[in-house]
Amino acid sequence: MPGSGIGQRNCAVLAGILVLAALFRLHDVQQPLIDAFSWRQASTAMMADNFLARSWNIFFPEVSWTGPGPAYQGRELQIISYITALLYALFGWHDWLGRLVAITFGLWGVFALHRLLDRVWGTAHAHAGAFLLAIMPGAVFIDRSFLPDPAMLSLVTTGAWLYVVYLQEDRPGLLVLAGVIATLGVLAKLPGIAVVVPMTYATFSILQVRGRLNPRRILQIAPVALIAGALILGYYRWAIHVGTNFPPYHVAGSGYLWDDGLSKFFSQAFYLPAAWKIASSWLFTLPVVVLAGIALLVMPPGTTSPARGKVQWFFHAWLAGALIVYFFAAREIKTNPWNFHIFNVPVAAFAGRGLILLATIDGSLQWSVPSRLLRSAVIAAIVIVGGSIPGLQLMKTPYAQSGHQLGVQLSALAKPGDLVIAASATIGDPIAIYYSRRRGWVFPPGGGMNDWSVLPDDREAIDMLETLRAKDAAWFGVAKNARDSRGRKLLEYNTGLIAHLDKTAERVVDDDAMLIYRLAPPTAY
Structure with missing residues (x-):
């Protein structure tokens, strides 16, 4: 593996970190997609279903919650859902296979961060940073979710690592490989574009210190960057085309600066109170925030190999890139918090x-010093017990369990080809449609720019x-705890609808x- 030279002892430490990361991510891997991210996971899972059942064309991702279809949507490149569909073809349908694919990407992301940190700040920081990524509750939870984000972060981290190796060791083949992998990462999820900032910083910082910042070197890098940019721009233009020209006319994502206007973002303080609540309750939690805050108050460590060039501000540049993304998409990121990945x-x-x-x-520089080992163990225990475990428990709560039960019951009742209508615990969540193994509609019907999380x-x-x-819907199901984004329960707010169903349908x-x-x-009533 490029740039992965590592001693036997350090290799053992890295292996232990990866085992720990796997244990955290694989716990409850067979949990149905009913946790805090059930809504988005259900749509991702439907796209995997439809690749297998309807079309293998990755450029036409399709959901099942807007009727008999086709129901193409403007989405990111479906790397995780497509791989999962391939696994369905080999092993049959299991809802946890999507989680397993995401976890695999997440574990590789921990490895890639370790190797990147080793290049930037040295081996000790590589161990510590990879350990934190292995156990941080937000990273763990997103990495175990059937979402595109684990592929995004894993791929852009790998691309950044290989690119730094290229800059440090003058290995042209790594430039192309880094470009391909980073491009795939941004195609997997657009927030990955933030990696452009640290990669640009690394280009000028490393090459300048090494005395190799010259037009010839820039001309070597520029074509790869331009091709990557063209592919990214071309794909997302295509995604917008699909989402605006095919029913249900839906492009994923909303709440951008150009949609809402700067004045609204200012009036909401760029949604920072909501972002802080997310960060402190489960994404990072307070122990991690404190540790990161301490690091931000001091100078970053210098490189352990000056001949490789200086790149100590790399992760500050990455944070700046992520903040730029947040600036333009604050409401979208706050509303769909997996984007914080x-x-x-x-x-x-x-x-x-x-x-x-x-x-x-205390100034000790040796890991073998007992006091240093003890302090490290205590800090790690505080992060895990005070942050990771409660954060994960909060997010793994089966919020959509009644929607899962509704879907399973509809699956047992409906014949193949029947179209179903379903209102899950959260109005708009398609989880019941997914587990019904049928096509149909959420209620109220979703798609387009209308807000289908509000009851009519x-x-x-x-x-x-x-x-x-009239479009041949055969079944209507509602979870009794179904409520909309305004807190109104369907069975209490829509009593007239239920009375109408009792007159015109069979309970x-x-x-x-x-x-x-x-x-x-x-015509039957």
């Missing part, structure tokens, strides 16, 4: 630096139901968790 690399690096600073506060009034709700019935299931109706054809 791009911050996990610099925060892990800084937190690892903070751990080392506290562990060596009874008259509009009945009109929506009858429109879907098949009525238990503590759900109501399910078999819909009669519109």
Whole structure:
């Protein structure tokens, strides 16, 4: 592996970190997709289903919650869902396979950060930073979620590592490889574009110190950068084309600066109170924030090999790139917090630096000194017990369990080809459609720019139901705890809709968790 020279002892430490990372990520790997990110995971999982069942064309990702379809959407390049579909073809459908693919990318990301840190700040910081990425609750939780973000972070971290090696060792083949991998990372999820900032910083910093910053070297790098930029721009223009020209006319993501306007972002303080709540409760948690804060107050360590050039501000540049992304997409990132994953690399690096600073506060430079080992162990225990475990417990809570139960029941009742309508615990969440193993509609119907997380009034709700019935919807199911983004419960707010269903459909299931109706054809009543 390029630039991966590592001694036997350090290799053993890295192996231990990767085992720890795997244990954290694989715990509860078979949990259905009912945790805090159920909504987005269900859509990702549907795209994997549809690659297998309908079309292998990766440029037309399709969901199943807008009717019989096709239901193409403007999305990032579906790397994780496509690999998962291939695994479905080999091993059959298992909902945890998506988690397993994401975890695999996440583990590689821990390895890639270790090798990158070793190049930038040295081996001790590589161990500490990789350890923090292995256990930080936000990194762990996102890495175990059926989302595109683990592929994004893993790939851009790998691309950054290989690019630094190229700059330090003049290995042209690594330039192309780094460009390809980093480009795939940005295609996997657009926030990965933040890596351009530290890579640009590394280019000028390393080459200048090595005396190799010259037009010839820049002309060697420029074509790779231009091709990468063209591919990224071309793909996302295509994604917008798909999302605006095919039903349900939906492009993933919203809440950008150019949509809302700078004045709204200022009025909301760039959503920083909400971002802080996310960061302190589960993404980083306070122990990690404190460690990272300590590192940000002091100078970064110098390189352990001056001949490689100076690049000690690399992770500050990465943080700056992530903050630029946040500046332009604050509401989107706050609303869909898995997008914070791009911050996990610099925060892990800084937190690892903070751990080392506290562990060596007495001036000792040897790991074998008992006091240093003890302090390191205590800090690690505080991070795990005070941050990682409660943060993960919070996010793993089965918020969408009733939607899963509803979907499983619909799967048992509906015949293949039946179209279903479902309202899960969170209005708009397609988790019940996913587990029904059928196509159909969330209720109220989603797609486009309308807000389908808000319940309509009874008259509009009945009109929506009858429109879907006319499109051959055969089943209507609602979780009894279904509520919209305004906190209104469907069974209490839409009593007229339920009364209409009781008159025009057959109530098949009525238990503590759900109501399910078999819909009669519109001409039958």
